[in-house]
Amino acid sequence: MPDYFHGYTVVGLVAVVGVLFVCAAFAAGRLLRPVVPTPEKMLTYECGVDPVGEGWAHTQVRYYVYAFLYVVFAVDSVFLFPWSTVFAAPGYGATTLAEMFVFLGFLAVGLLYAYKKGVLEWT
Template identity: 40%
Template structure:
């Protein structure tokens, strides 16, 4: 007699064995003819240039996180909308459930709107780079050296 956890373990072991057997068979029957063309890095059919460790602008990540936030919001709104429309639930509670659910969702969307307003106010959604303010502090370092450093990191 096998318990529930035992059947899960057997299923897992069977899956791992199946995977190993299939990869072993594939290794035996596939051709192995490496050449310089196959071993080169593929980059749209052109030879790669420069360093592969390119740093992306942080704005891409911020916009992706905001998109993810509102995508998850829709995941929560859809089941709410399907349950909220059930007439039987509204009749059982004499309409109190409907008002509570509606207020609860307005609160949820309001909190997310505050988060969006905060990100907007902080400038996380602006794609135009702000102008650098030139300092009037006198320094012993010549300004052209600062210009070279700034040009290097732009």
């Protein structure tokens, strides 16, 4: 029984050492850095251009929606490539084909929902 938990002990020890290392690095950074706040340091930096107006800007929600849709289809492609290698293996053809149609059906329903809500229109 002790040999079984030895692997977990090593993983736990490495995790604790990693957390301690990160805490030590943050503490050293806090102790060693100079803290001299000036008005210039408190300004918002924008590519060397002096800031004009407020520091807050409104962002259109549609940009986030397009980013979310990109992530959905990126995940889809991540699942399609391994599926294509397993699909060619003997004995897995019909099962993996049915599973992939279910997966693509869920994605199609999500895309149809986004289309019906008008999310895909750029106006």
